Amino acid sequence: MDKTAETTGVLSGAAATRTDGHEIKVAASNVSVFYGEKQALFDVTIDIPGRQVMAFIGPSGCGKSTFLRCINRMNDTIDICSVTGTIExxxxxxxxxxxxxxxxxxxVGMVFQKPNPFPKSIYDNICYGPRIHGKARAGSEMDEIVEVSLKRAGLWNEVKDRLKEPGTGLSGGQQQRLCIARAIAVNPEVILMDEPCSALDPIATARIEELIDELRERYTIVIVTHSMQQAARVSQRAAFFHLGRLVEEGETDLIFTNPSDQRTQDYITGRFG
Amino acid sequence: MSDKSISTAPAVQTGNWYEPDAKLKRRYASDRRLRFYGVTAIVFALGMLAALVGTIAVTALPAITQTMVTLDVELPADKIDPADPRSAGYLKLFSDAVARLFPEVDTPKETRELRQLFTSSAQYQLRDMVVADPSLIGKTVAFTFPLSDIGDQLHKGAIDRNLPSDQRRVSDIQIGWYDRLVEQDRITAPFNWGMIFNADSRFPEQAGLWGALVGSFYALLICFLVSFPVGISAAVYLEEFAPKNRWTDIIEVNINNLAAVPSIVFGLLGLAVFLNFFGMPRSAPIVGGLVLSLMTLPTIIIATRAALKAVPPSIREAAIGVGASKMQTVGHHVLPLAMPGILTGTIIGLAQALGETAPLLLIGMNAFITAAPESMFNPSTALPTQIYIWADSPERGFTSRTSAAIIVLLGFLVCMNAIAIYMRKRFERKW
Known part of the structure; x- marks a missing residue:
């Protein structure tokens, strides 16, 4: 607990300066999600500022992943799912x-819970997105995108000599960074991350967290996490979801040190969840 | 309470704690009994299989060789026109050669009996030999050709010489001629290539599987060309694109039911639709292939859907997540990953189709056709219908040829299944 407080303390100074002057990138108002008859999300209204890391926290089944998947309309692929409200x-x-x-x-790119590289070469994994969007021609143009993406994802030095090898042959943490590189390659503005470290060991997790911190220079990042320590380490703002409702949202250090809602207080102090 | 349980424990237990009591012994006994039942069942099944394959193999054994006879035939240059070797009188040339060997045979009855020892098409084989190599004209050549069914059976010991003459199919005089041919070393029994490379015939010594093999090949080709793309398209649509509602449920149930429809019903359908309504050629492999593709479709659709289901959803999410459309997701990722499973299912479906007999009987692919089909629109037989025809033929030589044809069919089936298993092992993917 001490360590968490210390980490948030370090972050708070930086966060305060960054929050100022950040325009609103994603603005959701009254978003409700239904799976058939069952309502999974109730009237969520939240503004997500650009070039910051926003963390969604909350117990399992609270709707944080559901809301995340609304932001790039991944929920469209589920037949029975319907969304009301607006996300701008x-x-x-x-x-x-x-x-x-x-x-x-x-x-709006996305990184999933379990690393899911295509069972193709590392190079093909990265170039698939740019190719289908027609962002680059095959050849040196594509080589450059692959290199830049892998460099931004901090994977270039590890894989530059084996770009033709299958992406599935990498370690779990490398695979997840490959997935991040794949998302970066199409040059998105927002990157959604759905518990990106839950399948990784602590060292790989630390590597990804560093990466997230670097990436917020260029991208707006929304991350769903079960780990409150992780939320405290990587995010500038945090939103606490509970039973399909957005309970509280604000600067991460405020949420963790001085939550205004009793449920948030109970959750972050480990009374439930 | 704990006191009580401790005090009752010794009452149940007799002897040392590690000696199993009667109840435990009974349990073990029933375990052993069950295992014994299982082993018995497997032994029984394997025994039946061995008996089946063994019987077929033993029956087929005589068909491995074909008894041949070699005669010296004169091909005088004045009787054969080198410009048109086809039109010469080969029956006369052949008869002369036989007469030289058996000068004592002069009555028409005896001549006929002698000719019965040799295959009835000997003069045509002689003609084909000369046409293929005109340089033989003017020489005396050693002409090797099959003995007839009775000669073949006699050589293979299938005819009992000790029986009275009127109870066997060869007369004493024919046996005498045969023995003389053996003495002169004119009888040989080489490998029966004719069995593979001849078309069907009324005479077992000339009958072969070539027509059936070509017919089956064309039928399977048509079956593959129709059922593979249609089956995959249907499965991909149902699995990836179709909304899940009552209609798709009904379609799904019906496809599963279709796989269980007796094959003869498909034959009736083919007869009614392809032959009677569309007027396609009777007995032709194209119709056979179309009927078989109707039967194979459900198998391929079910296998393809299973293979598509087995592709993890994370791959679909990954593709959609980078902005692939539904079609791109399926075409670039899901379908290629499902392909090994689809191909395995397809090969198994085709293997089923190869062995299918009933629908082919109904569209007339059991016709008697003495030449391999030149195209898929010509009348032809297929392997299983050829077996059916031969099994129905009275000549003794067809008994072993039927079994040999079954072995050829089984060989193809085993090969196809082996390819399916190999592909499954080779391309199996761990997630």
């Missing part, structure tokens, strides 16, 4: 019929 990215409602989900997902 840079002022455009992504649930507007005019919005093409394919273009949306090029702007």
């Amino acid at each position: 990215i840079d002022g455009a409602n992504i649930y507007d019929p005019k919005i093409d989900p394919v273009l949306l997902r090029a702007r």
Whole structure:
């Protein structure tokens, strides 16, 4: 507990300066999600500022992943799922019929809980996104995208000599960084991460967390995590979900040191969850 | 309470704690009994299989060789026109050669009996030999050709010489001629290539599987070309794109039911639709292939859907997450990963189709056709219908040929299944 407090203390100074002047990147209002008859998310309204890390925390089944998947319309792939309310990215409602989900997902990348590289070469994993979006021609242009993406994901030095080897042959942490590189390769503005470290060991986790901290220079990052320590370490803002409702949202250090809601207090002090 | 349990424990237990009591012994005994039942069942099943394959193999054994006879035939240059060797009188040339060997045979009855020892198409084989190599004209050549069914059976010991003459199919005089041919070293029994490379015939010594093999090949080709793309498209649509509602449920149930429909029903359908309504050629491999593809479709659809289901959802999410459309997700990732499973299912479906007889009988692929089909629109037989035809033929030589044909069919089936197993092992993916 001491260690957590110390970490948040370190972060708080930096966060305060960064929060100022950040424009709103994603603005959700009254978002409700239904799985058939069952309502999974109740009227979530939240603003996510750009070029920061926003962490969604809460116990299992609280709706944080569900809400995350609304931001790039991954929920579209589930037949029985329906979404009401609006989510605006840079002022455009992504649930507007005019919005093409394919273009949306090029702007809002996603990294999943379990590393899921394609069973292809490392190179092909990265270049798949740019290729289908027509962002680069095969050859030196594509080589550059692959190199830049892998460098930003901190994987270049480890794999530069074996780009033709299958991505599934890497270790778990490397696979997850490969997935991050794959998301970066299409040059998104927002990156969604759904518990990206839950399948990794502490060393690989630390590596990913460092990476997230570097990435927020360029991208808006939303991360769902079970680990409150992780939320405290990597995020500037945090939102606490409980039973499908957004309970509290604010600067991470405030949420962790001085939550305004009793449920948040109970959760972060380990009374439930 | 704990006092009580401690005090009752010794009452149940007799002897040392490590000696099993009667109840435990009974349990072990029933375990052993059950294992014994299982082993017995497996031994019984293997025994039946061995008996089946053994019987077929033993029956097929005589068909491995074909008894041949070699005669010296004169091919005088004045009787054969080198410009048109096809039209010469080969029956006369052949008869002369036989007469030289058996000068004492002069009555028409005896001549006929002598000719019965040799295959009835000897003169045509002689003609084909000369046409293929005109340089033989003007020489005396050693002409090797099959003995007839009775000669073949006599050589293979299938005819009992001790029986009275009127109870066996060869007369004493024929046996005498045969023995003379053996003495002169004119009888040989080489490997029966004709069994593979001849088309069907009324005479067992000339009958072969070539027509059936070509017919089966064409039928399977059509079956594959139709059922593979259609089956995959149907499965991909149902699995990846179709909404899950009552209609797709009904379709799914019906596809599963279709796989269990007796094959003869598909034959009736083919007869009614392809032959009677569309007027396609009777007995042709194209119709056979279409009927078989109707039967194979459900198998391929079910196998493909299972293979698609086995592709982990994380791969679909990954592709959609980088902005692939549904079609790209399926085409670039899901389908290639499911391909080994799909191909395995397809090969097993085709193996089933190869052995299918009933629907082919109904569309007339059991016709008697003495030449291999030139295309898939010509009348032909298929392997299983050829077996059916031969099994029905009275000549003794067809008994062993039927079994040999069954072995050829089983060989193809085993090969196809082996390929399916190999592909499954080779391309199996661990997630």
